[in-house]
Amino acid sequence: MASDRLRAVNKDDGESAEMDMSPMIDMVFLLLLFFLVVSNPKTIKIDPNLTPSVAENAQAAKSKNGKIVVNVRDNGDFVKEDTKSLMADGAALREYLKAEKERVESKGNEPVLHIRSDKEVEFKYVQRVIKAGATVGLKQVAYAAFNKE
Amino acid sequence: MARHKKIQAPEEDEPGLDISSLIDVCFLLLIYFLVTTQIIKKEQELSTALPSTTPSETPPDLAPMLILLEANGNISIKNETGVIELLESDSDARKLPNLSARLDLHKSAADMSSSKALVQIKVDGDAVSQRVTDVLNSLAGAKITEITFTDLLDPEAN
Secondary structure, three states: OHHHHHHHHHOOOOOOOOOOOHHHHHHHHHHHHHHHHHOOOOOOOOOOOOOOEEOOOOEOOOOOOOEEEEEEOOOOOEEOOOOOOEEOOHHHHHHHHHHHHHHHHHOOOOOEEEEEEOOOOEHHHHHHHHHHHHHHOOOEEEEEEEOOO | OHHHOOOOOOOOOOOOOOOHHHHHHHHHHHHHHHHHOOOOOOOEEEEEEOHHHOOOOOOOOOOOEEEEEOOOOOEEEEOOOOOEEEEEOOOOOOOOHHHHHHHHHHHHHHHHOOOOOEEEEEEOOOOEHHHHHHHHHHHHHOOOOEEEEHHHHOOOOO
């Protein structure tokens, strides 16, 4: 009797079990949208008005957090990371670096002065940025460069 | 004979999603992005420490090497006897073999004396940024990170 019942329970009724994938796809899209909205990947904006120098020993940045970007164009203009805001003089540059340093440190990151200078710009303009960074207490400086021409 | 003929059950209509149009659109998008994408060269960096972080309370065991970069791109060093020695004069050359060789020697001497290899760079303000990068590139190649620019006290540089 018992084996008959067991056989009856296990009897194939002809309906194949299929998994409904639609909830999983819904969840995947929801997760995708969630991460698209909340993620804030830190990337350095590229100023198209300048071409950095070439250095084959340049290495990829270990971390993009804490970067304080100053663009130095070929005419000596100092531009913020947004690639639009020009800094008229050394005082404006120092003010910008100081504010950015405080912002970065408040997030617990080590500030790094990231200089993107045009390869043709006279170095005296870059020196001004370095000096302004030293004045506000920036400890590290990184020069943007391409690995190859 | 007719009695033994089995009656076939009518086939169930299974609703199926036609994904061919989805694949068409995906391929169209793929081709569009393949055609329109511009590959941007990835920027790297050369890292150094600012002069203010290089303490000079105690004199270093090994004297720092002084590199001089002129406005025309000439690169010289001040050797141990105080004589200025021209090493590189081709401002279009990105590789600086003579300077690299001297930097390697300096680094080896520093390693042997268990001290840090210090380098000072005096750059003419009119020198182009690429030429300074060439020097920094050679320093990175020699794995020298203690770099000081000596011209930051220039009164015009503010």
